Amino acid sequence: MSDAKLEIIPLGGLGEFGMNCMALRYGDEMIVIDAGIMFSEVGHFGVDLMVPNFDFLEKNRDQLLAVVLTHSHEDHIGSLPFLLKKVNVPVYGTPFTLRVVEPRLEEHELDHCTQLNIVEAGSTITLGSFTVEYIRVSHSTVDCCALAVTTPIGTVIHTGDFKFDATPVCGDAIDVERLRALGQKGVLALFSDSTNVERPGQMPSERVVIPALEDIFDKAQKRIFVSCFASSIHRIQIMLDLAEQFDRQVLPVGRSMVRNIEIGRRTGFLDCADDLIIDSKDFKHFNPDEVVVLATGCQGEPMAAMARIAHRNHKQAWMEEGDTIVLSARQIPGNEKSISRLINQCYKNNTNVIDSSQARIHVSGHGAQDDLRMMLEAVRPKYFIPIHGEYRQLYRHKLYACRELGYSDDRVLMMESGDVLEFDRENVRFGERIEVGRISIDDTRSVEMDDAIIRDRKKLAYEGVVVACVALNEDTGTLMSQPEISTRGYMIVDGDQDEIEELRNVVLTTVEGVPAGERVNGKREVFQEQIRVALKRHIQKLTGQRPTIIPLVVTV
């Protein structure tokens, strides 16, 4: 077994943002670090989210020992239920992380059959030939860890998501001493988060947002509505402290906000007086200057609390002239329009809106260039592999390591999801790629969607559908009816009835062009296809359009 090689097999998150998932195999034992999702655009062809293609893990199910989680963000844990449904293995994670995972497993009815194992930051677990050490790192949520995975070949470190924050609001600071100690013992490879590689300098501590928020609380005369990610536990603690300081009650609104505050308090990361937080149904009993509402929906999601409050269709809370709205989050690319709609609506209510373009009320949880430098300098790995980012971020992370830290080209390895990196005692090489990809999920029904379905929907969306139906004698194939034509989303160019009549004639001509006996029984499919092609050609020639065409033959 000592001649076995260590394989690194990213199933997602390298060459793309989100869907982070990486398998490590030593001999015939395998562990998986994280199992995340990628968000899709809202309502886009009915796709709610995307998960990695887990075929490789299914095929090697007997080798898979466990899933080890770095932290509780959706892009690291969201696809766990979909993976566990295929291969049910024990899951390891920190206390806060597993508390967030639990309700998700319940939703998928996996709670009774899944083994969740709590690992405290700083401790080590053994999984077959792997020992996995959980090392505290700072990030925008709490209880996050980098993982140092030791095998007989050597130790590799996976940073998870991180920044260097010496003064986090909740919990301990990043354990840079331990990273350095591992570096001194010798680290074979570092896999490090590339998300913010394009940002110069060091990412400030979470505490940097306190003064501007304090100023906002100080000036607010009426209600304060704060929207941030429900996972931003440090940010929420800051709000609890400010509420206490300015004699306001805190009302969490929105399911994930209520739930995460509850988990944060239960795990000891959030700390406040018992009577500080009150139920949102009591909103109406308080004067405007006595409350701060913590609401979900900082990306302007139309069904989330903040947008519903702004549009006055939330049951319990509302905003009025003079209230203060604080959007304490970044704009995720693609959400600009919904965020603008939210801000527009808040201004129409004559409220005071403050977002991160106007005051320092948000800071990222991903390290900038100096953080990335510190990680590399602490760990001093033999090989460095940028992870978490599109090719653009991975490449710039490589350039940064080479130009700023003097790494030689052959020590920085560029990998994308599906690439397989093989370490043995002497060398490193790329193995044969495995098949990876994004599986679309209809989250309402929790089902995987076939790519063909999405392809068909895209075509329907683009130019609509034309349906043509005729009845034939089922024995002879003789035409028994006039063709019926119906359309949806298809743009009729010159006068409805004329064009429909032409389409009918195309069908009739096609029917006449095929001998009656060639239209029915075993040949119906082929005949239907002939109708489809004839209509397609006619429509494209006449109007330039390429709608979906559905030909139907009924037999009488």
Added chain:
Amino acid sequence: MSDAKLEIIPLGGLGEFGMNCMALRYGDEMIVIDAGIMFSEVGHFGVDLMVPNFDFLEKNRDQLLAVVLTHSHEDHIGSLPFLLKKVNVPVYGTPFTLRVVEPRLEEHELDHCTQLNIVEAGSTITLGSFTVEYIRVSHSTVDCCALAVTTPIGTVIHTGDFKFDATPVCGDAIDVERLRALGQKGVLALFSDSTNVERPGQMPSERVVIPALEDIFDKAQKRIFVSCFASSIHRIQIMLDLAEQFDRQVLPVGRSMVRNIEIGRRTGFLDCADDLIIDSKDFKHFNPDEVVVLATGCQGEPMAAMARIAHRNHKQAWMEEGDTIVLSARQIPGNEKSISRLINQCYKNNTNVIDSSQARIHVSGHGAQDDLRMMLEAVRPKYFIPIHGEYRQLYRHKLYACRELGYSDDRVLMMESGDVLEFDRENVRFGERIEVGRISIDDTRSVEMDDAIIRDRKKLAYEGVVVACVALNEDTGTLMSQPEISTRGYMIVDGDQDEIEELRNVVLTTVEGVPAGERVNGKREVFQEQIRVALKRHIQKLTGQRPTIIPLVVTV
């Protein structure tokens, strides 16, 4: 006539970005300032762009005297052909602006029937009771003007798009003296661009990008590819100058780039030696260090020159390891993904990519807060109305004027598209709103799209289509065939044939539930609807989905 009122009637661009269009009516005479488009997301339901609803102008066609254009950007001129097709009136604009308009009118076969009237910046035209003075302003394209429109009631100024640039690269600087002189004579109302109200300070001169670009040219060893908006004439002049300085030939690639450089030279805004610019077909004849390619596609548009060059499917130009790629433009929100795809691909070619996050190679053409302040201070209007922006920008522009410049609340009027503002000699008031809206355009066919078409396409995109067909006896309504079912983009949940069989049974049950005589002749439509509703209910109950359902009855 001296008792007539002046009405300000924005048809687009207030409360939304793009589609700028504003009518001014005095008595029974009307002019329109600008006629722009709003871009739609690429390929979204077949909608290429949106234009204002011109019904109001059509209804009052006898009153409309002219369209006066402030500058040549699409969001100010793009809907002109669609307006002129409804109401053909003379068009006024500066030389560069009209040269850009010309080929667009040709595409719509309007070139022979449209009167284009050149107005030089600094001159004045008379249109009925209106005199319109063209006042030079700075912006990212050239030959841009603010318009001072004088009527018997007073003078109103429409800024168009502007910034204060004392040192523009091409043409004259903003004519702040003239704005101030008008301010001293008394301006009734100022309508001022709000695009960049959220940015503090003054927007730097276009020249601010020269040092970083010079540095890039200085360091580049091989080819340089620059992508910027083809309308950014100042930026293009900078590239021409740097090419000359560094002994490189300039190769414009992409139709609009070639065309705009030609127009820029013809109108005297672009200046270079005759042999500097060469045809892109000669790309292959030059050494890498002898060329700079100016390419369209700075937003990563997959069919534009830059993306095709990066993906090695451009006929004439290609990139190689060591080449330098310069993206000298802002990211328009919504384009992040396509821009990232372009950058990823450039890095896969091992080229050096520089965008505006890494070096100061882009500056906006819209004024920031200090520019907006200078405009207000120069013009000192009685009333101020923020234009060009979503409600968010308009509102912040109002707040800025009130808080920073001491405007009282009643002097800053908030308008959105469709609002009508009425000035008489004494007062200002809001009149009755007019109907406005966005008309979707299928640009391939240059036709307006019915909202119902888009609604149908959205529904098809979301959950697909189910078609059901049966044959009935045309006299008696007796069922003559088995139902046929076909689907596209519809997610069959549990096993194909079973579910299709169930749908057939639903149709059969529905047929049986309706007396034969109630199914045909005048009642066929009603009967089809009964089938549709039965299938809809069944599918929704069974699967939670709501596909489009098309029932078809043929009669034999």
